[in-house]
Amino acid sequence: MKAFVFPGQGAQFVGMGKDMYDSNPEAKAMFEKANEILGFRITDLMFEGTDEDLKQTKVTQPAIFLHSTILAKVMGDKFAPEMVAGHSLGEFSALVAAGALSFKLVSKRAMAMQKACELEPSTMAAIIGLDDEKVEEVCNKIDEIVVPANYNTVGQLVISGSVAGIDQAIEQLKELGAKRAMKLPVGGAFHSPLMEPARVELEKAINETNIENPVCPVYQNVTAAGERDPKAIKENLKKQLTAPVKWTQTVKNMIADGASSFTEVGPGKALQGMVKKVDRKMPVESATAE
Incomplete structure (x- = not known):
């Protein structure tokens, strides 16, 4: 098909x-x-x-x-x-x-x-090289709005949330061994x-x-x-x-x-x-x- x-x-x-x-x-x-x-x-x-x-x-x-x-x-x-x-x-x-x-x-x-998007500064970030479950755990522990947004493919999950929350998540996910954790050029926290x-x-x-x-x-x-x-x-x-x-x-x-x-x-x-x-x-x- x-x-x-x-x-x-x-x-x-x-x-x-x-x-x-x-x-x-x-x-x-x-x-x-x-x-x-x-x-x-x-x-x-x-x-x-x-x-x-x-x-x-x-x-x-x-x-x-x-x-x-x-x-x-x-x-x-x-x-x-x-x-x-x-x-x-x-x-x-x-x-x-x-x-x-x-x-x-x-x-x-x-x-x-x-x-x-204009109501509050927000963004998204691509996380590559970690299991979805690990990314989800980090998002759940951060005291800001940060959520899994795009389950793109195996080993690639995009997260979405406030700028402060995304910054914290990127730092923690890099420490956990993410191959890449980078902000995306988007205007807001879509799917959050x-x-x-x-x-x-x-x-x-x-x-x-x-x-x-x-x-x-x-x-x-x-x-x-x-x-x-x-x-x-x-x-x-x-x-x-x-x-x-x-x-x-x-x-x-x-x-x-x-x-x-x-x-x-x-x-x-x-x-x-x-x-x-x-x-x-x-x-x-x-x-x-x-």
């Missing part, structure tokens, strides 16, 4: 999507429609902006989402998924590509998270309790959003399980902003359910590497040369 996976925040780069815009009239029309919906020319920031421009959550998320979903569209018959999943923001791209969701909810998610204001705001938008039956199972971050029921999809989306991304578990479940190959649809190549670390023999590829 063909599995298609969609990247999340951090996959952005200046120039992303310009080749599609320049070479494909259908892609150009979709990019221009997005500019109209957003009320600003996000394509200018994607194609010619700075790294700092693209790091703003309100820009990053719709930019990655647009790249991913437009790429899926212009792939045509090559995009014939039998199962899909997305990492964090990528879950929304997967839902749209599977015909279950529309674009506007992603814009609302990005703005809600941007506002939450600090996203609660955004979760409340997004929940209202989700309740007002119609979700259709997807064309194939969508493996969701909160449960790591394939889902086709619109009601269940909605409930899982409501929890996504403050719950951890169970990506390692997702990939394992997709393989157990019959995935025979993975294609990353969107900017970057991060998810391909994560899949390979779960199963080195699994065929993985990118839908784009970028």
Whole structure:
């Protein structure tokens, strides 16, 4: 079975999507429609902006989402998924590509998270080379908000929380033997309790959003399980902003359910590497040369 996976925040780069815009009239029309919906020319920031421009959550998320979903569209018959999943923001791209969701909810998610990021200094850090259990133990002992956020792959767990809490965790995890413990270039503590204001705001938008039956199972971050029921999809989306991304578990479940190959649809190549670390023999590829 063909599995298609969609990247999340951090996959952005200046120039992303310009080749599609320049070479494909259908892609150009979709990019221009997005500019109209957003009320600003996000394509200018994607194609010619700075790294700092693209790091703003309100820009990053719709930019990655647009790249991913437009790429899926212009792939045509090559995009014939039998199962899909997305990492964090990528879950929304997967839902749209599977015909279950529309674009506007992603814009609302990005703005809600941007506002939450501005309420309190917060960040995330990647921890490499320790068992998940050891990382979890350290997070639980720190007297600040620090939680496991992204179970990316075997031996790689991203933590999320207050700046002070992340600093303490990095120091302690290095002492325990982490190969790397480094802050990530993100604007806030995603998938942590600090996203609660955004979760409340997004929940209202989700309740007002119609979700259709997807064309194939969508493996969701909160449960790591394939889902086709619109009601269940909605409930899982409501929890996504403050719950951890169970990506390692997702990939394992997709393989157990019959995935025979993975294609990353969107900017970057991060998810391909994560899949390979779960199963080195699994065929993985990118839908784009970028």
